[in-house]
Amino acid sequence: MTRERGKVDAVAKGVRRPKSSIGGRLELFAEVRVSLHKGRSLDVVTEVRTVRSHWSGLVRPDAFATASLFAETIDLFCEPDLELPEIYALLSGALAAVAASDAPGTLVPRFQLRLLHALGLAPADDACVRCGGSFDQHGAWLDLEAGGLGCERCYGARGDAHAFEASDVENFRALGAERGAGAALRATMQVARATDDLITWHLGRRPKARALVHELT
Numbered sequence: 001m002t003r004e005r006g007k008v009d010a011v012a013k014g015v016r017r018p019k020s021s022i023g024g025r026l027e028l029f030a031e032v033r034v035s036l037h038k039g040r041s042l043d044v045v046t047e048v049r050t051v052r053s054h055w056s057g058l059v060r061p062d063a064f065a066t067a068s069l070f071a072e073t074i075d076l077f078c079e080p081d082l083e084l085p086e087i088y089a090l091l092s093g094a095l096a097a098v099a100a101s102d103a104p105g106t107l108v109p110r111f112q113l114r115l116l117h118a119l120g121l122a123p124a125d126d127a128c129v130r131c132g133g134s135f136d137q138h139g140a141w142l143d144l145e146a147g148g149l150g151c152e153r154c155y156g157a158r159g160d161a162h163a164f165e166a167s168d169v170e171n172f173r174a175l176g177a178e179r180g181a182g183a184a185l186r187a188t189m190q191v192a193r194a195t196d197d198l199i200t201w202h203l204g205r206r207p208k209a210r211a212l213v214h215e216l217t
Helices: 061-077 085-100 104-119 166-176 189-203 209-216
Strands: 031-037 043-052 140-143 148-150
Touching: 061 085, 061 104, 061 189, 061 209, 085 104, 104 166, 104 189, 104 209, 140 189, 166 189
Parallel strands: none
Antiparallel strands: 031 043, 140 148
């Protein structure tokens, strides 16, 4: 994932040889400055310099699984050669947070919701997706088919498992907020489930690394 070109497919020839000059710098989840030669189908890595590596913090099983989920989710959402500097910054910050966290799995919902915001896919958190009315003390309901949250007047009779308490609605807003804007780092149980369902709904499937994160959390 690059800042200038977005997702790029490239090959590092001879990287597994013991005397490779770039093998040690191409660590998983490391931020690097890389030179690429334009190939017919794949770019070729010719030079690599390490900018930042969190390997000592990410080598733990739970942290590695969480970082893998972040990378896989971005890979599934993003098309090649599409510049997405906000996504790049999100991934860079998320990997640093995972490396420093004692409970990296709890960071997954915030990452998921921030990613949806960056992609323009996050549902509105201040108005009912059906009637446009505001949420009150009764909370809200997540409607995946409509792509948003519904109010008590439109969804009160449903009583399904996607119900949000008023505190969940506040947590949902804070979880998707930018840093310094009253953001929350951890999600309530209902909000964590909802963000996971939103990711699965948009992708049409659940990322493979999600099961491993769940097992290790």
